[in-house]
Amino acid sequence: MTQSTVHPGVSGYEEGRRAVSAAAGKVLAGHPPAATPVRQFLGACFDAGLAWVHFPVGRGGLGVDAGLQDFADGILQGAGGVNPFQLNPIAYGMAGPTVVAHATEDMKTRLLRPMYTCEHVWCQLFSEPGAGSDLAGLATRAVSGGADWVVNGQKIWTSLGHVARWALLLARTDPDVEKHQGLTYFVLDMRSPGVEVRPLRQMTGEAEFNEIFLTGVRIPDTQRLGEVGEGWRVAMTTLMNERNAIGAGSSVRNSGLIRVPLRLWAQRPDLRTPVLQDRLVALFARADAARLTGDRQRVERGGGPIGPEGSAAKLVLSELGQAIFDFCMDFLGPEATCYSGYDARHEPEDLGGGVKLWTSAAGDEDVQRMFLRSRAYTIEGGTSDILRNIVGERVLGLPGDLRADRDKPWAEVPRG
Amino acid sequence: MASIEFEWSDEQRALRELVAGFFTRSPGDGYDRPVWRRLGTDLSALGLATSEAFGGSGASAIELGIVAEEMGRALYSAPFLATAGLAMTTLGGCALDQLVKELLPQLVDGTLVATAALSDVAGHIDLTRPPLAARRNGDRWALDGSSSFVLDGGAADVVVCYASARDIPGIFVVRGDATGLARSEVPGLDPGRHQAHLTFHGAEATEVGSGGSARTAVEAGLNVASALLAAEQAGVAQAMLATTLDYAKTRMQFGRPIGSFQAVKHRLADMYVDVEDARSASYHALWAIAEGTDDPALAASLAYTVSAEAARRVTASAIQVHGGIGFTWEHPAHRYFKRAVSNGALLGGKAMHAQRLTAAALGEHALAGPA
Incomplete structure (x- = not known):
């Protein structure tokens, strides 16, 4: 595990460090990793606020500096604890930070603890066959039907899609505005009717990823994260965490x-x-x-x-x-x-x-x-x-390239 | 008190600002003796890593690195690497000697310029084989042999020589005007970097160190100078990234800034990556020397290698992005390019540092014999 290289001058850093240290000591004393089932150990970490230390108390955190996560992980994993990132990477690296920032309190209660204990594996439904680098051009449609949204489309490159219980989903709710403005962010129960998962074989011969077909899938509006049309902003939380996880x-x-x-x-x-x-x-x-x-x-x-x-x-x-x-x-x-x-x-x-x-x-x-x-x-x-x-x-602050889709409604942008 | 690697203190930030201001406003370069004196006295920039007992400030190689980095950024020319890097570090390792006690304060205050003769006639440095031979001459010593590509060998008042006496390595001080020492300046690819061929015919010398401790002192000097050179390269690269970035944001072609084209933007992104790595590796070497965060030889040769590649690529890209103007004599890009390329061949050259890196990285699994 990496050693902590956090700036010691951050306000409250030393207090936070003491709080993390005390919480970790308590978890290890009450739930020695060697003698505790993995899920139970993770549950104890969550309850002690060591899951994501910068999250609020009661949501898996202690409200301390995010840089102290390395310190917490160092203690727990140094004592033989598991690395949750290896068990449920999308949940731990991306879904957690997105849910805690944008979900309703009720959804946070339902989602955060089970994702940390790996009861719920998570996947991410962002990329599409027609939207890779130009993610904001995605075509999966979500149409409001009262208390539910009805979703149709195809997603691809979905790691863990075949075992995931929950997904982060980005869908188009308004095709008649500029592409970034018409997106809305949801969490989707992968057991919902209309969700079909097919493995996608890659050049190594293995199938690490999946294609996901969404046909008439209903999502309750309570599973929306952020406002309608604010999906891109919410997705940024997810994507910054993804690049950090890969680049770290x-x-x-x-x-x-x-x-x-x-x-x-x-x-x-x-x-x-x-x-x-x-x-x-x-x-x-x-x-x-x-x-x-x-x-x-x-x-x-x-x-x-x-x-x-x-x-x-x-x-x-x-x-x-x-x-x-x-x-x-x-x-x-x-x-x-x-x-x-x-x-x-x-x-x-x-x-x-x-x-x-x-x-x-x-x-x-x-x-x-x-x-x-x-x-x-x-x-x-x-x-x-x-x-x-x-x-x-x-x-570096260089000017952007010319964009053919700039200020155009999504529906009028050429695709293919 | 040990400092956290990569974390600058307020004093270090202030030093950086002070020397950067001096280098951009300096009326002449550091080969101008009054200016060199001011570097020693007004700025106290030469004795930063020297003990207070000798008039230094007792700080560390980290502070010397700040000076070197800002020199690189301003493309400032001075006998700094030779004096403060090679010579003063080596002499600092022989600090019990009476002559060294006399010399160090005069090097700290800029009265004297010094260098070290470590390389053979081909410019190679092999610490197991001193390039010069020392023999007894009454109660003094006499040196014979040649050492080429000696940094600031022409300007130096004091030449710290690495010589063997009956197979025992030793450190000897030879005055620049000693009888028996012939010096010839080498015209440089980088006009701001001065080197000389030194020939010793029974040149009068004083022994200041001998045996294993002498080799250790010479190696310390080489490590510090390599780390400072790397910091200078980081400064060179940063200056050219900044200049090129400004140009890419303002130069218009096809009705828009050239920096909006991906071909140019991506080149600048790669320049940024190189600059970041040169900074990290050179700072790490400074901290390894000052605070023991790593093996100094490994860290110094890593910094030398990484920053040499980075500075050459970044300065070459600077010329490319500037287009025709970048190839002109008037534009500073070629001077930075020449400094980067020349720097990447000093102090033993890339091959020697690659050998040191190989030994450190592969240990017992390195192939036997010279690479």
């Missing part, structure tokens, strides 16, 4: 993807050459510089939220990850042509009570699979092309 590097040297080629190099003296050594050391330098930039920006933020520089971190780490696996394949030489099997199915580890390690993917040993998987790094969670726009416009 580790502050421990060689614990990122660079560990894979370093281990390979150590294990295979027979494959070493001077040219490959130079490449590996250059990758090591890039990885360590990126790690240090993450550390530095954490210190400079002083515990505050990640800004658009988080997009730069995701850009760097995803492209570095690809370069790392390019190296691994070149290092393996003829062995790189082998593959462990396109029909292999990866079964997530079960930690008991149906709580599974959903984020565990191919093991570090399966280099060819990781290499193929790395092609998605620069697409998922914001393509490198879009991220360079974000860095250019939001970090």
Whole structure:
């Protein structure tokens, strides 16, 4: 786990630190991780305010500085506690922050604790076949029908869609206004009639993602987050958290993807050459510089939220990850042509009570699979092309590009 | 008290503002002796990492790094890396010697300029093989041999020499005007960076350190100078990112600012990424040296490598985004580019730092022999 690098000058920081420390001590004393079922341990963490420490008391938090989450996780996971991000990534990284900021009090009560205890796995219904980078151009329609909304459309790239109980959904409620203005945000019960989930097979042979078909799905208006037409603003809460989750590097040297080629190099003296050594050391330098930039920006933020520089971190780490696996394949030489099997199915580890390690993917040993998987790094969670726009416009203040859809009603924008 | 890595104190911020103002308003560069004196006295910028016992301020390499970064930003030329980085750090490791006690205060206040001769005739630095040979000459020493690409070797009043006496490495002080020392300046790719070839024919020398501790002191000097050079590179890169950004926001083509085109915007985004990494790696090296947050040799060579690549790419991109104007003599872009490229070949060059990095990153798994 990363060590805390939070600015100690943040007001209330020391008090918050003491509160977190006391709460964590109590949880560990009453629910030792080794002797407590996972779901029960997570429930105790939630009740103690250690789920999202910056959330209000009673909602899984202690109302302290968000930067103290690392500190809390360090104590809990250092004592053998699970990492909730690996168990329910969309819930923990995105749904929680979105729900706590925008849902009704009643919905917060219904949703937050079960998502943290992994009783409810969550997924995200944003991307569509016709709306990838241009997410705000999405076409899934939600039409008001009294107390309910009726939703029709197709979503894609849905991780965990096949096991999720709840989804974050962005849908178009008004096609006759500019694209960002006509969106509304909902949470959707995936057990609702009309929700169909189909696995989507990817180039590695596995099906990490799904397609979701929504046909006449009814959503109660109480499951709307934010006002009608305010969906884009709500979605920003979700997306900033997504990029941070993907871009957040580790502050421990060689614990990122660079560990894979370093281990390979150590294990295979027979494959070493001077040219490959130079490449590996250059990758090591890039990885360590990126790690240090993450550390530095954490210190400079002083515990505050990640800004658009988080997009730069995701850009760097995803492209570095690809370069790392390019190296691994070149290092393996003829062995790189082998593959462990396109029909292999990866079964997530079960930690008991149906709580599974959903984020565990191919093991570090399966280099060819990781290499193929790395092609998605620069697409998922914001393509490198879009991220360079974000860095250019939001970090460096460059003017935006010309937009053909600017100020036009969504319905009049060409699609295809 | 140990400071948190990457967290600047108020004093450090004030120092940055002070030296930045000086470098942008300075009437001459740091090779102008009265200006160099002012750097030592008015700004107290030379003795920042030197003990108060020798007239220094007893701060650390972090503060020297701030000065170096602002020098890079202003493209300021001065014998700073050689004096405050190489020579003063090395001499600081021999601080018990009587001559060193006399020299340090004069280096702190800018009376003297100094350098260190560590490289062989090809400019390579190998700490196991001092480039010069020392022999007894009565109660003094005499040095023989050549050392090339010596930073500020022409201007230096004091040359700190790395020489072996019967296979024992030692540190020897040779005066710039010593008989038996011949110096010839090398015209530079970067006109603001001065190097010289030094030839020693029985040059009169005083021994100030010997054995393992001498090597340690020389290595410390190399680490500090490498970290300062990296900080300077970070400053160079930041200046060119800022200049290029301004240009991309105001230069109009096809009826709009060129920075609105993705081809230009994406290049600037990559420049930003390089700048951020150069800053992080160079600050980390400063903290590793000052506060022990990492192995100084690893951190210094990492900073050297990362910032050399970053500064070269950023300054080259600056020329590209400026287009034709960026290739002219009048525009400053070429001067920054030359500094970045030249800096990336100083202090042993990229290959030597890559070797140090290889040893640190791969340890026992590194391939044997020279890379």
